[in-house]
Amino acid sequence: MNLSEETILKIDALIPKYPEKRSAALMIIHLIQDELGAIDLEACEWIADKLELQPINIQELITFYPMLREKPWGKKHIRVCRTLPCALRGSYATCQALEKKLGVKEGHVRDDGEYSIEFMECLADCGEGPVVMVDEETYENVDSGKAEELADLLKSGKLEKSKKFVSYENALVQDTSLEVASKPKPSKK
Numbered sequence: 030m031n032l033s034e035e036t037i038l039k040i041d042a043l044i045p046k047y048p049e050k051r052s053a054a055l056m057i058i059h060l061i062q063d064e065l066g067a068i069d070l071e072a073c074e075w076i077a078d079k080l081e082l083q084p085i086n087i088q089e090l091i092t093f094y095p096m097l098r099e100k101p102w103g104k105k106h107i108r109v110c111r112t113l114p115c116a117l118r119g120s121y122a123t124c125q126a127l128e129k130k131l132g133v134k135e136g137h138v139r140d141d142g143e144y145s146i147e148f149m150e151c152l153a154d155c156g157e158g159p160v161v162m163v164d165e166e167t168y169e170n171v172d173s174g175k176a177e178e179l180a181d182l183l184k185s186g187k188l189e190k191s192k193k194f195v196s197y198e199n200a201l202v203q204d205t206s207l208e209v210a211s212k213p214k215p216s217k218k
């Protein structure tokens with residue numbers, strides 16, 4: 030398994046913090062998934078060996094938790110919320126519009142590995158649905174029409190700079206910098 034030395038050092042430092050080695054399993058899985066994009070069989074065996082467990086003990090965690098993966102998602106991973114508040118505001122149509130524009134069905138990775146879509150439970154922004162996440166950026170009120178525009182911007186590499194689609198996370202950063210800029214500077218004595 031091609032794991033960086035930095036991640037291996039983090040894992041080695043993490044294990045002694047738990048009263049039992051096996052309790053470190055989820056944290057180790059997350060560290061490896063962050064780096065490799067997924068936990069394949071080789072990674073399962075490696076973790077099991079580290080924690081003196083059987084590979085099946087690791088595999089059962091990966092198949093249980095929806096955020097854990099045996100195969101990596103696409104280079105750009107799109108999540109669409111399908112839980113009731115977003116569904117009532119049209120998230121099924123949003124997901125279909127994204128599938129059509131990006132050429133990939135939800136739950137799959139496009140053949141060239143560029144995009145994957147996940148139609149999943151609550152993304153924790155229920156008042157502003159339909160909610161769509163592109164990697165770690167959250168976009169609110171994305172109806173099917175907006176989803177088509179968002180997909181076009183994503184494909185042309187212009188989404189991040191778009192003024193029309195400002196992610197929740199970027200809006201927060203912008204608000205904070207405005208606040209800092211508007212604070213009176215301390216006077217020099």
Ligand code: FES
Pocket residue numbers: 110111112113114115116151152153154155156158160
């Ligand atoms: S219901 Fe869609 S974000 Fe919670």
